[in-house]
Amino acid sequence: MPQFDLVTALILIVAVMGGGLGLVAYLTLGERKVSAWIQDRVGPNRVGPFGLLQPLADGGKFFLKEEVIPAHVDRIFYVLAPAVGVITALLALAVVPVGGATPPPDPAPTVAAFDQAQADYRSKLNLVIAPGIDVGVLYVFALGSLAVYGVILAGWSANNKYSLLGAMRSSAQIISYEIPLGMAVLGVFLIVGSLNLERIAAWQETHTWWLVFFQPLAALLFMISAYAEGSRLPFDLPEAEQELVGGFHTEYSSMKLGLLLMTEFIHLITAGFMMSILFLGGWSLFGLENVSADPTVTAVLKAGILLTKMFLYCVFALIVRWTIPRFRFDQLMNLAWKVMIPLGLANVVCVVVALQFGAPLWVLTAASAGLFLVAGCIAVRAAGSITNPKRAVRKLPPGMPVGVTYAGR
């Protein structure tokens, strides 16, 4: 367990919280802008230059709106739910490196060597709030699954059928997609040999090639599951404005609604960080991050690279949102249980076999492509019955014998 500096941690907490919430605010603007551009519109452009002050106006509006707590709600859980949602979402950012970080030192055989390693470790810059957490990814996943509590508490305490429907969908969805999410990163852990996020990023830095090149299928599964975990479209069934009003946040108003809406974007940011660190090489960019000998410049470069990757992931999620329509609930479940979990399992088996026989990592790329194509073949053979089961179609109106004509309406 490496020691770390409390002052640095506090500064980082302020920076990550402020930066994260600022990014959340601007992602809301980004979402509106991107949707407008995709729909050939201009988007919000009246508040400030190019509408850049729009998030401030939105936030101010949330604070100034009347706070309505309906009489029929369970007050304790109703008030608790947004807090649970935001807190669990924000806590996940604690172990995520937001810039360059050094992997913690391994246990040393002697006290002197240990002290030496610790002093060496402390002298390096670590842009992580809680550095050296060896369960890193597990911690993020644990908090990610806690997020469902915010949604369920909100949906159930609101005592409203739409809220409850949204919450039920959310619980089923998040629990189902946890499994492919975990399967997708299992391969990464096996290759790197650590759950520590700093180590995983450092592994990719030393190997130059990112893990997405060795685990493309896992990266795809991870991205899809991360969308589902964060209730992003095409998996936004918990909200589903068109059918459930607002889903679990139907009964919320004012800043409580704001918090619930923020939660979604915080999850998106966390997913962006996780995707960048686990699969997209973290702060490495094929050696470009080390062009400068100056440690300050290097730190800035690394943070810039990582944040750019995270930001691009978020923008991609925004574009995907306006590209792919929402899944039906049975399709959503079929996708998780019949497509993604088997694929994830097969991928893990491939990694285990390859590592056991000491095959080069590029074999895994071929294996991923092979698995993907085999899945395609199976899908063709099943003719869509996996994700879209056929119901028997009665070719005659019920109770009408063959040959009998019936009047047109």
Added chain:
Amino acid sequence: MPLTETDVRWVEAPKLGFWDQLYLPAMVDGLKTTLGHMFSKKITEQYPEQEPTLPPNYRGVHRLNRDEAGRVKCVACYMCATACPAHCIDIVAAPAPTEWKDREKYPETFVIDELRCIYCGMCEEACPVDAIELTTLYDLTGASREQMVFDKEKLLSVFDQTTKAGTDPVRSRAGKLGAASEPPPQ
């Protein structure tokens, strides 16, 4: 005619091939479309700065047309008020001044409640002398309900305003009464 079984055509969903079943190519196709739209020309009209160009048959605020002599063309026949589905036109007829040789009656008052009006244009259709027309004025505001009740002078001033601005030229039989206007019996 009763629908027979042979008239019913059952349509099956097309079978998806290997390429479609991989799903990702379709996603990439979709992303190409959305990205293409992201950088295409925007169709938004920035309204207050950029005024819309309206078609000439746009149905906005009414006006009462004037004839060549500058008199109101209306002959107070009540056909517009009768045709109006919203009952927003209120006319009080009076005998035309004796020097107006071409008509028997004229409207003493002619009031349209612009708030009740549904802008269907049926008054314009009904008018036998083309006295009432709908203009392309659309940005109509008022501080009270009373302000939105337009009387004859106001409706005539809309005519002056729109013809002077050239936005709405008189559409039919400029300046002349229609065939339906009978001169008073001698």
